Amino acid sequence: MNTFISTLITGTANGAIFALAALGLVIVWRGAGVVNFAQMGQAMFTTYIASNLIASGNSYWLAFIVALISGSLLGMIIDLLIMRPLAHKKSSSATKTLAGTIPVIASLGILAILQALAGIFWAGEERGFPTPVNSFYFKNGDGTLPFSAFNLFVIGVVLIVLLSLTYFFTQTGAGLGMRAAALNPEVARLSGIKVSRMRTLSWAISGAAGSLAGLLITPSTNLSPNTLDLILIIAFTAAVVGGLDSPLGAVIGGLILGIGIALVTTYGSPENVFLAILFVLLAVQLIRPNGILGGKQVRRG
Amino acid sequence: MKNLMVSDLVTDYGHVRALDGVSFIANSGEITTVIGANGAGKSTLLRTISGLEKAKSGTISWGDLLITNLAPEEIVRLGVAHVPEGHAVIPTFSVLENIEMGALFRKRKNSTDVKVAISEVLDLFPRLAERVKQSAGSLSGGERQMLAISRALVSRPELLLLDEPSLGLAPLVVEQIIQSINQLCRSTGLTVLLVEQNANTALAVADHGVLLALGKVVSDQPAAKMRADSALRTAYLGY
Amino acid sequence: MDKYKNIWRKNLIKTLTLGVFLFLLSFTFEPYNQGQLALVLMLFIGVLSLTVLTGASGQISLGQGALMAVGGYSSASLITHLGASIWIGFLVAFFATAIFGLILGTAAARVSGPYLAGTTLVIALALPSVANRFESVLGGDVGLIVDFGTPPTWISNLIEVGYEQWQLWVVLPVALTALFFISNLMATRAGRSWQAVRDDEIGAAVSGIPVARTKVIVFVVSSAIAGLGGALYGLRGLVGPSVYPVSLSLTLLTAAILGGVGSISGAFIGTLIVVFLPDLIDWAISGLAVSEQLSNYLPALLTGFLLLATIIINPAGVMGAGHRKKH
Ligand SMILES: Nc1ncnc2c1ncn2[C@@H]1O[C@H](COP(=O)(O)OP(=O)(O)OP(=O)(O)O)[C@@H](O)[C@H]1O
Numbered sequence A: 001m002n003t004f005i006s007t008l009i010t011g012t013a014n015g016a017i018f019a020l021a022a023l024g025l026v027i028v029w030r031g032a033g034v035v036n037f038a039q040m041g042q043a044m045f046t047t048y049i050a051s052n053l054i055a056s057g058n059s060y061w062l063a064f065i066v067a068l069i070s071g072s073l074l075g076m077i078i079d080l081l082i083m084r085p086l087a088h089k090k091s092s093s094a095t096k097t098l099a100g101t102i103p104v105i106a107s108l109g110i111l112a113i114l115q116a117l118a119g120i121f122w123a124g125e126e127r128g129f130p131t132p133v134n135s136f137y138f139k140n141g142d143g144t145l146p147f148s149a150f151n152l153f154v155i156g157v158v159l160i161v162l163l164s165l166t167y168f169f170t171q172t173g174a175g176l177g178m179r180a181a182a183l184n185p186e187v188a189r190l191s192g193i194k195v196s197r198m199r200t201l202s203w204a205i206s207g208a209a210g211s212l213a214g215l216l217i218t219p220s221t222n223l224s225p226n227t228l229d230l231i232l233i234i235a236f237t238a239a240v241v242g243g244l245d246s247p248l249g250a251v252i253g254g255l256i257l258g259i260g261i262a263l264v265t266t267y268g269s270p271e272n273v274f275l276a277i278l279f280v281l282l283a284v285q286l287i288r289p290n291g292i293l294g295g296k297q298v299r300r301g
Numbered sequence B: 001m002k003n004l005m006v007s008d009l010v011t012d013y014g015h016v017r018a019l020d021g022v023s024f025i026a027n028s029g030e031i032t033t034v035i036g037a038n039g040a041g042k043s044t045l046l047r048t049i050s051g052l053e054k055a056k057s058g059t060i061s062w063g064d065l066l067i068t069n070l071a072p073e074e075i076v077r078l079g080v081a082h083v084p085e086g087h088a089v090i091p092t093f094s095v096l097e098n099i100e101m102g103a104l105f106r107k108r109k110n111s112t113d114v115k116v117a118i119s120e121v122l123d124l125f126p127r128l129a130e131r132v133k134q135s136a137g138s139l140s141g142g143e144r145q146m147l148a149i150s151r152a153l154v155s156r157p158e159l160l161l162l163d164e165p166s167l168g169l170a171p172l173v174v175e176q177i178i179q180s181i182n183q184l185c186r187s188t189g190l191t192v193l194l195v196e197q198n199a200n201t202a203l204a205v206a207d208h209g210v211l212l213a214l215g216k217v218v219s220d221q222p223a224a225k226m227r228a229d230s231a232l233r234t235a236y237l238g239y
Numbered sequence C: 001m002d003k004y005k006n007i008w009r010k011n012l013i014k015t016l017t018l019g020v021f022l023f024l025l026s027f028t029f030e031p032y033n034q035g036q037l038a039l040v041l042m043l044f045i046g047v048l049s050l051t052v053l054t055g056a057s058g059q060i061s062l063g064q065g066a067l068m069a070v071g072g073y074s075s076a077s078l079i080t081h082l083g084a085s086i087w088i089g090f091l092v093a094f095f096a097t098a099i100f101g102l103i104l105g106t107a108a109a110r111v112s113g114p115y116l117a118g119t120t121l122v123i124a125l126a127l128p129s130v131a132n133r134f135e136s137v138l139g140g141d142v143g144l145i146v147d148f149g150t151p152p153t154w155i156s157n158l159i160e161v162g163y164e165q166w167q168l169w170v171v172l173p174v175a176l177t178a179l180f181f182i183s184n185l186m187a188t189r190a191g192r193s194w195q196a197v198r199d200d201e202i203g204a205a206v207s208g209i210p211v212a213r214t215k216v217i218v219f220v221v222s223s224a225i226a227g228l229g230g231a232l233y234g235l236r237g238l239v240g241p242s243v244y245p246v247s248l249s250l251t252l253l254t255a256a257i258l259g260g261v262g263s264i265s266g267a268f269i270g271t272l273i274v275v276f277l278p279d280l281i282d283w284a285i286s287g288l289a290v291s292e293q294l295s296n297y298l299p300a301l302l303t304g305f306l307l308l309a310t311i312i313i314n315p316a317g318v319m320g321a322g323h324r325k326k327h
């Protein structure tokens, strides 16, 4: 019974992280029409920055803040340097057929570059990453409770982030502007909203969300140029499960995947995790192509 | 006294020439109506003025400012608001969010005036006031058009570009909307450029008429005169 | 019909010329470069499979390496467990992957753009777990050990053939056949109707082309070609999860993009670039005191930059300019 509960709690904590990463994907997809396959590459990069700061004697919290800031800066740089020029490029007949995939290819190029740079700067070998609080199960007299302080920390942090993002998007002017720019760029521009600035802002927010996911997941996956690829795949699946257009769907999708993967790992075998992800991804696309929360509107891309 | 002056305006869509040297003046505080058959270039004219389409050549001046090919988000800041064709609102937003969207860029500096502007449009269109929390997608066609106009009005424009507000609406609703615009223009000195296919309705309230055909101005005269010119109407509008 | 016959003849002459040229060229090469040329041809087949998919459907796949793996595993298990010849292995790889592509294509026909890219990426990642599930047949983590074997006696009696050279001689006819097949296909009515679907789905449907079926067929052909390439690729020594990693899929995509999406000659140029770039970099930095870290990751870094630069400067790729004029 304890195993089952601890599996559920670990699954929820991991699911919260996946939800965060999935949310990052959804924000850029809605805000800029790009599925950003480089997102966890960016997170890997900023987690390395944090790791180096900690290694040179700085506090976890300083590294944490720096990683989040550099995550949003990196997102903005990618938009300003690559994605915005791509979007403004006139499409020739040869590229029109690729219109939806060109940003995907660009994001893969960015991923390759970030991973290579990480290899060059920080070598390829895996290293660990610390947690700010204890990650051992709580002691309760003689026995142990089926969760750790870090589990609680993760769930708490993600909850705070989700609530603040919800507040930002629904209650503030900038949030309204970002949603308007995503839903109808033309009306948004006529309303005086600077649509390309809103896009950059979505890259920044998504970059920070991805970075946070990186900081929270690397204590359990370790850090190397490639370790976060798996998280990208899970986040993508979670986002598709939720409908790719729906932030709430991404969160639910993330939790479903987190708990599902934890159950498969505990009661099945860890090797089947990928097959389970693939199965979920295909099943959703065949049965509910717009995701569990997606509307009837035609999908983009 | 800010007039809108369009000179020799040319706009292309790829190889299609939609505006072919359009010139006219819309006088300050007046309603100028642009009429013409389907595909005459009426929407393109408004879209080029508001910056949504790039002009190939020619100039657009607004008062002493040259606004040719500025970005739409800059043009709206200069007091030119555009209500595009087809009840352009965001259906998943609430009525209030749609209206607030139009004033976002003024919110930081003029938050009190934004509040005033919002309550003014809600006074102008009481049917919207009853539905502020409702999603825009659930509104009727007429209400949606009122909402689109409200979104433009809260930016406190001096020039309002209206593209076929009557599209797909019942005559009574059209009358109501046109009268609201007329009232607004007369009471506040708003300059209006009204695109209509329904020439009778438009010419009845307008001061001045511009008739477009195939991207060219074929007639430009006081509305009353144009209304009386049945030969012109038979030739270009078919009735 | 006459027009097609002409195209057919022209493609045959082109393909044979290329074949003879490469064959003769290989005699002047060191064994290492013979091996590299063989590698180019194997990957070229894989890139061709992507050229078919992208050129004919406008889609990209990040899982082409997984399809190569299907081909590799099906031929290698036949060779290891039943002692089949490599040639039978190729044939089986071709058809087995075609069937796999049929299943995949039926699902993928409903998916497009970033969805397809992501889904194929997951397929590429999930592949090693399949190999582990059927460990007795597929060899689990390690994989199946196979190679090109030795030339038959009637050849080795005539002339002394090194292993790399034999490898090239096996790969060359297969690659040429694939090339010939694909270039004809793209030019004929089938290819035309594929492109019609790519450019305008609704228009194609209106003019009577069965859109969904066409998409599936494109997938089947693309998969079969990839499987063929994968069978060859595995014969370099091992068919296992480590031979067909996700990075293989990305390499194929990079080659296809660098050369020019949908262009066959571009596919070849792109493959040359990705295969020889590491060698070129090694040569360029050999005199310099460069850290091992830098030299290890420099090829990946440059490929990434090349990919990005291509997409930003001229998304139509190296062959893009000429390609566009034809339309
Ligand atoms: N996005 C576009 N791409 C290509 N051609 C266009 C585009 N928009 C309009 N056109 C063409 O430009 C010309 C003028 O169109 P416009 O929409 O300005 O006409 P209109 O007078 O507003 O017509 P309607 O009364 O039907 O709204 C037409 O020939 C139209 O086909």
Ligand SMILES: [Mg+2]
Pocket: B042, B043, B044, B085
């Ligand atoms: Mg129009």
